[in-house]
Amino acid sequence: MAARPMTPQELLLPVRPGFIILTLVAALLANLLPWSGWALWLVPDFVALVVLYWCIEEPRKIGFLAAWSLGLLMDIAEGSLFGQHALAYSILAYAGIALHRRVQRFSLAPQILHVIPLLLFTDLVVLLVRVLAGADFPGYAYFLGSLTGAALWPALYYLLKLPQRPRSDPDRV
Amino acid sequence: MEHTTPPLFRTGLTPLARLMIFALISTVLLIADARFNYLTPLRQVAGVIIYPLQRIAAAPAAMGARIADFFVTHAALRRDNLQLSSKNLELAMAAQRTAALQEENTRLRGLLGVRVHVGVPSVAAEILYAARDPFSRKVMIDRGQQGGIEAGRPVADHVGIIGQVTRVYPWLSEVTLITDKGQLVPVLNVRTGLRAVLAGTGDDGRLELRFIPLTADFQVGDRLVTSGIDGSYPPGLPVAEVTQVERNTAYLFAGITCKPLAGPSTGTQVLVLGPQPGLPERPQDKPAEPAPKKKKGKT
Numbered sequence: 001m002a003a004r005p006m007t008p009q010e011l012l013l014p015v016r017p018g019f020i021i022l023t024l025v026a027a028l029l030a031n032l033l034p035w036s037g038w039a040l041w042l043v044p045d046f047v048a049l050v051v052l053y054w055c056i057e058e059p060r061k062i063g064f065l066a067a068w069s070l071g072l073l074m075d076i077a078e079g080s081l082f083g084q085h086a087l088a089y090s091i092l093a094y095a096g097i098a099l100h101r102r103v104q105r106f107s108l109a110p111q112i113l114h115v116i117p118l119l120l121f122t123d124l125v126v127l128l129v130r131v132l133a134g135a136d137f138p139g140y141a142y143f144l145g146s147l148t149g150a151a152l153w154p155a156l157y158y159l160l161k162l163p164q165r166p167r168s169d170p171d172r173v
Numbered sequence: 174m175e176h177t178t179p180p181l182f183r184t185g186l187t188p189l190a191r192l193m194i195f196a197l198i199s200t201v202l203l204i205a206d207a208r209f210n211y212l213t214p215l216r217q218v219a220g221v222i223i224y225p226l227q228r229i230a231a232a233p234a235a236m237g238a239r240i241a242d243f244f245v246t247h248a249a250l251r252r253d254n255l256q257l258s259s260k261n262l263e264l265a266m267a268a269q270r271t272a273a274l275q276e277e278n279t280r281l282r283g284l285l286g287v288r289v290h291v292g293v294p295s296v297a298a299e300i301l302y303a304a305r306d307p308f309s310r311k312v313m314i315d316r317g318q319q320g321g322i323e324a325g326r327p328v329a330d331h332v333g334i335i336g337q338v339t340r341v342y343p344w345l346s347e348v349t350l351i352t353d354k355g356q357l358v359p360v361l362n363v364r365t366g367l368r369a370v371l372a373g374t375g376d377d378g379r380l381e382l383r384f385i386p387l388t389a390d391f392q393v394g395d396r397l398v399t400s401g402i403d404g405s406y407p408p409g410l411p412v413a414e415v416t417q418v419e420r421n422t423a424y425l426f427a428g429i430t431c432k433p434l435a436g437p438s439t440g441t442q443v444l445v446l447g448p449q450p451g452l453p454e455r456p457q458d459k460p461a462e463p464a465p466k467k468k469k470g471k472t
């Protein structure tokens with residue numbers, strides 16, 4: 001068995017809690033943007049993405065309470081059943097926290113392979129809840145958002161890591 | 174003597190236990206909301222928290238529209254102007270005719286002793302965004318309790334009925350479109366005067382008429398307007414147009430598909446119509462029924 005390829009780990013500054021909150025609010029804002037038409041199917045659930053990112057990267061700084069309350073806010077904004085996103089995000093947070101040691105070790109491409117099933121599973125939870133409550137299956141386009149979300153993962157990864165990177169020349173302040 | 178090692182790191186409950194707790198709370202909320210509609214106050218509070226975000230998120234689109242408005246070309250303005258003035262002429266003629274007819278109608282109605290149809294009061298509002306929920310057809314508008322909006326009010330745009338207010342927050346309300354699955358509108362076929370119930374299918378741009386006998390006179394192209402017999406939609410507002418009539422004798426009812434005339438795609442300005450004035454009392458003032466039906470109370 002081949003040895004695991006070691007990716008060089010960079011030294012990062014500790015993340016500031018304020019930044020986590022800022023990104024979560026920004027994700028919520030992105031979800032509330034007035035998308036319409038086809039974009040509505042393609043647009044990923046930004047809150048789910050960012051929650052998953054923080055659960056994987058900083059599982060001790062973000063927890064179920066944050067994921068759950070963001071879910072409640074999403075339910076209000078969408079006018080959907082109260083608690084469906086809360087449930088889905090809690091499960092997503094659990095998956096992120098449970099898998100964080102594993103996913104952190106991987107480079108970006110295999111990370112995406114972890115993110116896709118997690119996001120699809122979140123979709124599936126919401127779908128199950130709604131179908132139990134009497135809705136129809138909205139068609140397979142429903143799952144497209146998760147795929148675009150996974151495609152956005154590298155960009156998100158780069159962006160959210162940005163404030164943690166030490167400046168190239170520490171003398172310059 | 175047994176020693177338990179003191180925990181090196183205080184971590185609290187395990188993630189799985191936490192997941193169980195939060196999943197349980199979510200499930201309780203789901204059931205309370207789906208089955209019993211208990212959570213209106215909680216929705217109101219969370220609605221206030223999220224309101225600024227909703228407004229901020231809706232701002233760029235509004236700004237974009239304003240910028241687009243600013244850069245309208247001269248040619249476009251001229252074309253619009255021409256179109257509008259010819260339209261104006263048409264409408265002016267129609268209005269004169271209508272005025273005469275209305276006067277005549279009022280007189281005749283007075284003779285008949287029928288209540289005069291009065292225009293219903295309305296509140297103008299703007300669609301902020303369409304809800305992302307792929308399972309329902311809903312939009313949020315920028316007026317709420319503070320704007321005097323109540324649940325159950327019909328919402329129309331310049332073309333016709335688009336839906337009904339289903340939830341009211343302090344400054345926003347949620348409008349369920351007529352295309353939402355299970356949303357019903359009582360309608361009237363303008364050509365024949367037949368009444369029917371129009372039901373949403375959950376599919377944008379498709380409505381269906383339910384329980385129409387095979388022999389009923391519906392043709393492709395028939396226009397459907399609200400019949401007003403439910404007391405919440407005022408009568409006479411355009412709703413839909415019949416696009417397909419299927420008469421299969423294997424079924425009891427004809428399959429009639431319609432397409433909505435209005436919708437959030439035709440514009441963002443909407444009117445929330447007020448209650449109809451002078452409606453007769455609801456018949457529940459009668460002596461109590463022997464077996465009261467268990468039904469959601471609609472006030």
